Amino acid sequence: MADATFRSGLRILIVRAKPGNRSQGFLQAGKLVFPCALGKGGISANKREGDGATPLASMRILAGYFRNDHFAKARRTRLPMAPIGADLGWCEVPDDRNYNRPVRIPYGASHERMRREDRLYDACLVLDWNIAPRRRGRGSAIFFHLARPGFTPTQGCVAVTARTMARLLPLLSGKTMLKVVR
Incomplete structure (x- = not known):
């Protein structure tokens, strides 16, 4: 990754489904291609809360969280990164005032715990899906995070191996777009 595109950072990551397997895909970073996991619902142009689909969209990488x-x-990046504490959650209830926002747990509404035992969020980047403007029921917690072994499906996120994430992080910034295409 020594060409000029990578020295100046990545402007775009392109994600597409693997032929014949809608919940696995390929992530293209410049001239390099990495395997990735997608949502169990495949790629959808009509993303809804709970459908398990990865949104068909161009999403900016806003910031991230990591397990120190x-x-x-994860500290080696141009992105703003915050450590994941035991009290960090992400609200997933469309009618809650903090829908699709980080929350401090315990929290009264249903939420996702960011400090996970399965280590999927050891490096977790927040994508700007349904952040601003925020639309109730259009999907929450769409992240770029670490994949399970065998690239089993996500709940709608894009996930790569820890090695791939470590390789990409220094090249990402708040200007990097993750574009999911068909």
């Missing part, structure tokens, strides 16, 4: 005790390499 598991993935300290």
